[in-house]
Amino acid sequence: MDCTNTKNRALANKYADYSLANPDTLTKYKTAAQISQKVLEAVTGWCTEGAKIVEICERGDKLLEEEVAKVFKGKKISKGLAHPTTVSPSSYITPYTPLNSDAEEAATTLKSAEIVKIQLGAQIDGFGAIVCDSIVVGSKDGEISGRQADLLLATHYANELLLRLMVPPGLLAAGTDEEKAKAQAQKPYSQGKITQLLEKVVKSYDCNLVENTTSWLFDRNEIEGKKKIILAPGEGSRGEGLPEIGEVWGVEMGVSLGTGKIKTLSNRATLHRRTTTTYGLKRPSSRATLSEIVKKFGTFPFSLRQLEDERAGKVGVVECVRGGVVRQYEVIGDKDSEPVSRLFSTVAITKNGLTQFSVPPKPNLDNLKTDKKITDEEVLKILEQPIAKPASTKSKNKKKKKKPAKKAEAAAEAEEEAESSDEE
Template identity: 50%
Template sequence: MTDKKEKADGPAAAESNPENEFALSLTKYNDAAAISHRVLAKVCRLAIDGDGKTILSLCEEGDKLLDEECSKVYKGKKISKGIAFPTTVSPNDILTPYTPLATDPGENEIAIKKGDVLKIQLGAQLGGYPAIVGDTVIVGQDAELTDDQKNLLQATHYCNEALLRLLLPSEIHPLTTPEKPHRQPSAYEITQILNKIAAAYDCTIVESTTSFNFLQNEIEGKKRLVLHPGEGMPKSEGAPEVGDIWGVELALSKGSGKLKDIPGKRPTLHKKTDTKVGLKRQTSKATFTEVNKKFGNFPFGLRQLEDERTAKMGIVECVRCGVVRQFEVLGEKDGSITSRLFTTIAITKAGINKIAAPPEPELEKLKTDKSIENAEILDFLKLPLNKSKKKKKPAAKKEE
């Protein structure tokens, strides 16, 4: 009995301690986030100054930078590292992550222009721990913006800050007391609160905006929060808990918030599934083998594969048989401008830590005649995300 107890209390037990494992994984999440922040800042700067640049060139530059930055860390160690989410740039009414192909005529020539609203998303992974981040920027935004653009950016920022606070579990919520724990809101209640904030700026929450819990080598865990689930779409499942990592998505529109397929836009973003099916075509087998080896369960763009033209052929059977899922290119039904933010968070005993987060906008430059008047919501937005007294540095800054 004594021997068994000593073994249980030894180093092996310490290594398998969930808290220790969480702390060790946070190191890699934070290291991956540092890479994602640096690359996002550079791509956003290129986009803001890039009237005339193509969307493809921005995506290619982002992926190149992600690969370069990942190669600089954990040298000589047997650890997986690379892109957890390829660089995507979605303009104006296109809402879902979009990454065109060099071999698609027309798509590869789409240039950004002053006033375009761009949703930029990307992410790195180290040891299978992903840090994904997304921001919304406007080409030439250092100049004058329209009131619609200003209101969209304000609404997006405040809705995102509210959403993060709404994810706080009851046990660590700042309003929880020993006598009365704060009740965690339902997905419906979260959506209603965000609707009020968005409406103050004449904006709408986009249907089926989905956040997932992250796991090692997986960005779509079993838990998910779905805002305004569309017809036939999955509903929310599970709830945020201490020890969770979440990828939090927030998408708004200046229009209806309803989604539609964008004609002529090839789905180029994919993700391997758990389905096991024997593929028949040689190109399909080669494509799937490459996907499995290079990306595992992380999303990938077809242009990341060795031969883009072969990949376009091989992926067809992979999708048809269900071993790979494609991300459809969707946009705002009425063509209005849209926004999207993506934040990777860790839920700890002290509260929520923004591991990878978009930089805060300069709100003074975004003032219009619209504002939040609801006193309850204004007080709610002042609640701290984290009880730690140590002042945190900003998550990221856009490069000058």
């Protein structure tokens, strides 16, 4: 009987519709995003001078797990973390999550006025919503000036531009039929052109794009899909593909006060992710570690500190990485050790433009003081464009209906959400 049920579930999964056309998919993305945004806000408040990074990460993961446990109760679907809580110091580029068992790194604390990057995410049924924001420690609602303001403004406007460049040409065109047809006939921006336009933005603030900043196509249980956009690609790196309607993307923006060139730091790699590679692990400790990884995290990133026995995990993961069944994320920093700012958003491309699932909060631009500004006309024109059509203002049918079925009601609500996107 159990074997039959397993086969039935496998068949159901194989033929299930996990696209955005399915209202359930949209609901799961939205739910995961709401959790990610809520936890991001809480973690931001914990980032104060002297706070230990490892303790912030642990508290963030605990809150993510608590919030995920509150939704879709009783449903036989996977849910958990799409990305563990990470807090990256000033010149660090990649997500950073130290271990308690590494005494020196566990003692790392936040410094006043340093720019740190907070990244985390929740997932419901394999639909992950990851978000990253950059903040200045100790500057809550206060004025920020000088080079820090330059960096944050460059990152904000570059991110705004990138989101608009991801909208397929002519999708939001207005005017006469002829004008719409002309807009839709335009070729999409190439990845090289996208980098060129973004460089105009960051150089307006005497900053540079971080080398190999990558946006990925998302899918169910997959945050590094077949398509990717690589900004300022380094030697041997190249992107592949451009956004299309019906896709979900993880959009990254990285900006540096230095040259933007990168280097691998000496810190232990603590962030990992299971791959689809199969390999016969020889050590019992390695097999035990992989079994725990599969059960707890699926194919989403995780920190070694999330394993039941952190020290045993440090040993067991070695063969897993060597055999290619687990990917190890090296700790990457700015080559010049200059401050770096990063943003990460999870968005969907729909027929109405971009639907923003999880996005970093918009900074208070009035508090960022600098004498620098963007002057390029092409860039300014694109920044004026909307990222989505205005939300529908059609009057709803006010006639009372006889208790509609809950499923139908939920589907209708989700469908309505799909038809409208958040507009800045």
